[in-house]
Amino acid sequence: MDSIDEILGELPLPPYVTAEDIGFAVRALTVHAVEQWPDGPRCRNDRAPHPCRLHRWGRRVLDQRGLTDRQIRTLIAEQEATRR
Template identity: 75%
Template sequence: MDSIDEALDEIPLPPYISAEDVTFALRAISVHAAEQWPDGPRCRNDRAPHPCRLHRWGSRILTMRGLTDQQITTMLAEQEAARP
């Protein structure tokens, strides 16, 4: 088995998306970003084929919240700038 992603189902979404869920989703996308490997893009955190489960979950949360790609990119940059 190539990765744990193949053995597990998708992470369930909450019944409604809170501001806290958006924060967690942004963090998931940031931590589980793509990294180029000889066999293709893999998750920087768990080396699963990209996008991994947590990256997909974060993307689904933000999409359900109605955020555009530009808004997500801006929020990720702001989150990165706020880290110590």
């Protein structure tokens, strides 16, 4: 965990996960995806050690909703296809 993460802590989860929250979470995973750097995996967006706070938040939201890894990969692929 990055030192700023230790200070700020985790982002809070919504009290219940809506369809809009799922969209935000999938977006967080795609924007804050991993990239390999000489010093190790980093967030594509903010260069924080991966997984960054927003990536972790997105994953926790989708986990709270009960989505499987396969369902999450499908949602990410659908979102990336619509961005092209």
